[in-house]
Amino acid sequence: MTINLKVKQEKRKGLSINDIQDGFFILRNDDVWIVKMDVTNRNKIHLIDLETFHVKTVSTKNELKSLFENWNRIKILSPKQVNLNIGFQWKE
Known part of the structure; x- marks a missing residue:
């Protein structure tokens, strides 16, 4: 399976954990x-x-924050910022 995620644009400041909504990407x-x-x-x-x-x-969002070791290395992207393509290859 191939996953291709391209970031169209990044916000200057970036999104924080408080901005996370349904459909966002981490x-x-x-x-x-x-x-x-x-x-x-x-x-x-x-x-x-x-x-x-x-x-x-x-x-909770606090539990989400503690799930990832170093939150400073995490990017949060909205659906409008990315182009996601998932390709499946079936083999017999």
Whole structure:
């Protein structure tokens, strides 16, 4: 599977953990997660790893912040800032 994520534009200041909303992306080096806010409980945040499609759920933004070791190395991007293409290759 090929994942191609291109950043169209980065905001000068960048987004902070308080800006995170449904559909945002979290980047750490080559690792990418999609943020999915829980519709039944807005405090729960689901992170979908685009490499493995594993889902990690956290209860608060503070728990999200502690999930990543060094928050200074994390980029938060809105859906308008990225172009995402996922390609699947089926083999028999």
